[in-house]
Amino acid sequence: MIRAHTAATVREAEEPLLAAGEPLMARAACALTTEVARELRARGNRVSGSSVLLLVGGGNNGGDALHAGAHLARRGCQVRAALLTDRPHPAGLSAARGAGVRLHHVLQAEDVAGAVLDLAGRADVWVDGLLGIGARGGLREPLAGAVAALAEERAAWPVEPLVLAVDVPSGIGVDDGTIPGPVLPADVTVTMGTAKPGLLLPPAAGLAGRVEVVDLGLGLDALAPAACTLTATDVADLLPVPGPEDHKYTRGVLGIAAGSHAYPGAAALTATGALRTGLGMIRYLGPEVPTGLVRTRHPEVVTVPGRVQAWVLGPGTAPDDAARMEELAEHLGEAARTGVPAALDAGALALLHEETELTGPAVLTPHAGELAQLLTARGEAVTREEVSAAPARHARLAAEITGGTVLLKGATTVVAAPHGPLYAQHDATPWLATAGSGDVLAGVLGALLASYGDVIADGGDVLAGLPATLAATAAFLHGRAARLAAGLPAEPAPTAGAGVPITATDVADALPAALRTIPR
Structure with a gap:
């Protein structure tokens, strides 16, 4: 059974691990790196030499993306980061800069959406790390305009870039599956610790692509899920x-x-x-x-x-x-x-x-x-x-x-x-x-x-x-x-x-x- 837990439940489960110094962000970044590499190979591309664009917001999702970008740069990827926040994750930013990731402060551009599109046009992979599970409501400007432009541009391309979402596609209703504003549809969502209800519930589930859950040791199995999806194994147990x-x-x-x-x-x-x-x-x-x-x-x-x-x-x-x-x-x-x-x-x-x-x-x-x-x-x-x-x-x-x-x-x-x-x-x-x-x-x-x-x-x-x-x-x-x-x-x-x-x-x-x- 695929189980999903609310953002509040996840944050509560993370607190004691973070207090104990567990490297949750490092594990998340490694999982993101592995998934990008796997998807590139599945598309017939080499990891080394591929171009990756990080869409970076504030908070931990942006930090996950920056750390993953550092790993990918060390594996030979050409990595650029579009910083759509004035306060990127400090450790993530330092790791990315040290690995040679090219940082672009696109908020300083006169046309933010245009600046992001220009970077996106040169990338094989887009990593969506704009918003995490703590966000409520739809994307706000200038993120909303940039994401809407990216979604439109991607749909017009004959060969669409790979889009990988960090934890959730930015802008979905994390706990209820609603779509309150523009969202960049993902091919793969790498979600941390447990699935989130918005990755299973419609209409947002249709924008998440394939969902890969990264085990962070949150110990949520004993808690009742907020939403779940039956698999063939579950059905086998129920069929008389x-x-x-x-x-x-x-x-x-x-x-x-x-x-x-x-x-x-x-x-x-x-x-x-x-x-x-x-x-x-x-x-x-x-x-x-x-x-x-x-x-x-x-x-x-x-x-x-x-x-x-x-x-x-x-x-x-x-x-x-x-x-x-x-x-x-x-x-x-x-x-x-x-x-x-x-x-x-x-x-x-x-x-x-x-x-x-x-x-x-x-x-x-x-x-x-x-x-x-x-x-x-x-x-x-x-x-x-x-x-x-x-x-x-x-x-x-x-x-x-x-x-x-x-x-x-x-x-x-x-x-x-x-x-x-x-x-x-x-x-x-x-x-x-x-x-x-x-x-x-x-x-x-x-x-x-x-x-x-x-x-x-x-x-x-x-x-x-x-x-x-x-x-x-x-x-x-x-x-x-x-x-x-x-x-x-x-x-x-x-x-x-x-x-x-x-x-x-x-x-x-x-x-x-x-x-x-x-x-x-």
């Missing part, structure tokens, strides 16, 4: 594997109330997603047209009521269908009475537009627009754009208001419960933005909830966070299946290419292949 004594009822029975005469395909896609993920049985309850389609696609699906261990409610239903909404409300009430978990998608989310209190375990699966509608209906007026700009904050707010777990769909999926860490899963491909993919995700989630349904119903406070973990697992499997369906490797790779278009059915059919990539 049937034993010789299992049967269809012990493996999980999922109730699905999805689809309508207008959107019958949603029922079939939800059922396919659940079946391909693995569970004992599905009970589908719905109108005649989607029922017929589900029976045709999946004759193993049972279409009569009975005991279930989880519900999926709402895919392919509309809030203005009063009769269908009443059925969904009845199923949700039944889930609450029996204590089994429920996944609420699409039309079922409207059940929470009133001051409805969730009395049982539930996972809501909105996209940004649906979350904005839900929050606005509950008295927190917000737009889709505002949700997209701060998804973690709004997902957590919705979880606190409704009492449920919120899986907010997006390029990076965020999972928030009223308490506990945020999950951020960026396992998918943009090709997943296609009609019906959310229905498949609801089925995957439903299968996992049903597999653990009795445990969740009986677990009490001890297992209160399990629905959120299972929601993150569903996002992981769904994203990985999409990658495989698009012809991409299971793990994101810089040289993998763009992939090919896919349909929601392709994603569902690729779920067994995704499961085979999980080490068990």
Whole structure:
């Protein structure tokens, strides 16, 4: 699991080490040097002779960059430092000067951004050491103008320079993943001690590139993370594997109330997603047209009521269908009475537009627009754009208001419960933005909830966070299946290419292949 801790937690953990004289900056500088050299070689360049530009601000990040620049200069790199501060780190500045790094006091230039661009145009590598984790809010002038100019210039180049960020890309919301102003997108972020929430949470996570964590011995493993990302190893521990004594009822029975005469395909896609993920049985309850389609696609699906261990409610239903909404409300009430978990998608989310209190375990699966509608209906007026700009904050707010777990769909999926860490899963491909993919995700989630349904119903406070973990697992499997369906490797790779278009059915059919990539 990739764990992220807040800036305050990191600073508190660093204090006793710094007081004891631990050389944290030296370790950070060595890690930065190693990563620059590795990336240069990966691009087919020699380290000696390559040109490096250090973007240096005040504080420790600027010091890390200057010390790393000194190491690179000694390895034969042509290193220049654009000093965008009047108070560069003294020891770092001395080390850089002693190693032959050329120092440029660009703040004295009439056109600061132009002076920085002139230096950048001669560099193969840009090292962003402008702001650290102690900064709040976006970049201020003249840094903001210089960074905006660098980002624009880089995007226009046919061969982009390597950009390496020190700890975090300067200007991101370190603890919440927001982007309050201009940011220079990084190819690699070398982060010190632990990941920071802004490196995992959207939209800032999309600007961090590959994240490399440098172990500084901060001893944070025992502390609860502020945000985390599941890996294949974590998912392997969560996937239920049937034993010789299992049967269809012990493996999980999922109730699905999805689809309508207008959107019958949603029922079939939800059922396919659940079946391909693995569970004992599905009970589908719905109108005649989607029922017929589900029976045709999946004759193993049972279409009569009975005991279930989880519900999926709402895919392919509309809030203005009063009769269908009443059925969904009845199923949700039944889930609450029996204590089994429920996944609420699409039309079922409207059940929470009133001051409805969730009395049982539930996972809501909105996209940004649906979350904005839900929050606005509950008295927190917000737009889709505002949700997209701060998804973690709004997902957590919705979880606190409704009492449920919120899986907010997006390029990076965020999972928030009223308490506990945020999950951020960026396992998918943009090709997943296609009609019906959310229905498949609801089925995957439903299968996992049903597999653990009795445990969740009986677990009490001890297992209160399990629905959120299972929601993150569903996002992981769904994203990985999409990658495989698009012809991409299971793990994101810089040289993998763009992939090919896919349909929601392709994603569902690729779920067994995704499961085979999980080490068990």
